[in-house]
Amino acid sequence: MAQDKRPYVVVVIIQAIYAGMFVLSKAAFDAGLSPLVFLFYRQAMASVVLLPITIVAKWGTSSNLSFMVLFKIFILSLIGITFGLNVSHIGLKLTSETVGSAAFNAIPVITFFLAFLMRMETLNLTKSHGIAKAAGVILCLAGVGLIAFYMGPSIPPLNHHQLFHPESGGPSEVHSKGTWIKGTFLLFFANVAWSLWLVMQGFILKECPSKILLTTIQCVFSTLQTFVVAIAFERDFSKWKMGFDVQLLSVVYCALCNAGISWYLQAWCLQVKGPVFVAMSNPLCIIFTVLSAILILGVPVSLGSILGGILTVAGLYSVLWGKNIESKMFKLSNENSEGQNREEQIAVPIGERTPQETITVATTF
Structure with missing residues (x-):
């Protein structure tokens, strides 16, 4: 495969994995798995996988972390993972996998808005x-509002045999207007928490010596935090049992494929093509999710979810286009400034230059 084609294949794989996460998580919740327990199991499994790898690879650098840095990572985990993902899973349970993937596209826009406020x-x-x-930003908010307050007619599935048969919840809960609105806004608030997590992570990465070390510590902290939350709100221990069905499959998938494979591929793609390229692939997730719902899962998709998703995607591309133009203008301004400085420096007679200035001009040319 040609080198220049690999990032395009990788972003398709990443978004397909995210679509699988929304589909399997929703199916597990409909099958009776508690969202709070699900997140604990997911983070615990991710910690079990990442901890030995990090100990072997980054054992020496862990001693450089101070108590204050660890405390900041603890708060970071509390906001982005424990609060953000718990609220997101509850919102997903009250709506649909299509709404979850549509709201997912709002994260870059919300992140920009929070970065602007800071x-x-x-x-x-x-x-x-x-x-x-x-x-x-306005289009993104309009998309969220449309998803929440307008369901519209449903697009019937082409496959009339559901792949996963829910034991609880189901269509009556999903299509209730009150729970739908509540679930949509829970997803929005979860995305705000996740966006705040992204912004704060930029500061903490300057103090943490390794990205994989930061990820592993967050997984360990979030495992402890989500256990406390789950044990506090889920006193019925029958909710903690999982059979060899979609519930176990969703936990294993989200822990390994989502927190493992997709994060690694995303880091590689960020390094090769940059964050804008990765963010512009986000709309693929809602396309894969809608196709899965209609063709494979046998679940109807509301027109409001699709229209709201289109507005959210339009908002994403509008922000990315503005960022791209701004970056080009900033780069051009810097190049002009550097060129002007060089011209001023060359205009100084050789005899009046310091030795360092003479070396700089010679090196530049």
């Missing part, structure tokens, strides 16, 4: 790129 991003409404970024 003055990590700029928003110049007198420029086209600033207007595009502001319009992207």
Whole structure:
């Protein structure tokens, strides 16, 4: 396979894995698995896999972590994983896998908005790129509102035999207007928490010596946190039992494929093509999820979910387009500034230059 084609194949695989996560998680919740217990099992399995790998690879660097850095990672895990994913799973249980994947596209837009509030991003409404970024945030919010308040007619599935037969919950719960609205806004708040987690992680990565070490510590901390939450709210221990069915399959899949394979592939793709390229592939997730629901799962998809997903995707691309134009303008401005500095430096007579300035000009040319 040609080198330039690999990132395109990789992002398709990543989004297919994410679509599988939404589909299997929703099926497990419909089959009676508690979202709180599910997250604990998922994080515990991910910790069991990642911990020995990290100990072998990064044993020496772990001693460089101070108590304050560990405390920050603990808070980071609490916000992004324990709170964010628990709320996201509950919202997914109350809506559908299509809504979950549509809301997933709002994360880059919400992340930009939070970064703007923290003055990590700029928003110049007198420029086209600033207007595009502001319009992207508005389109994203409009998409979430449309998903919440307009269900519309359902697109019937082509496969009328459901792959997974829910034991509890099911269509009556999903299609209740009240639970649908509640679930949609829970997904939105979960994405806000996840976006805040992404922004805060940028600061903590400067203090943590390794990305895999940070990931593993978060998994361990979130395992302890999610256990406390699950044991506090799920006193019925029958909710903790899992058979060899879709419940166990979803836990294993999310722990290994989502937290393992997809994160590794995503890190590789970020290194090769950059974050904008990865973010622009997010809409593939909702396409894969809708196709899975209609063709494989035998689940109807509401028109409101599709239209809201389209608005959310449009908001994502609007923000990314604005960011791309802004980056090009910033790069061009820096190049012009550097060229002007070189011209001023060359204009200085050789005899009046310091030795360091003479070396700099010679090296530049």
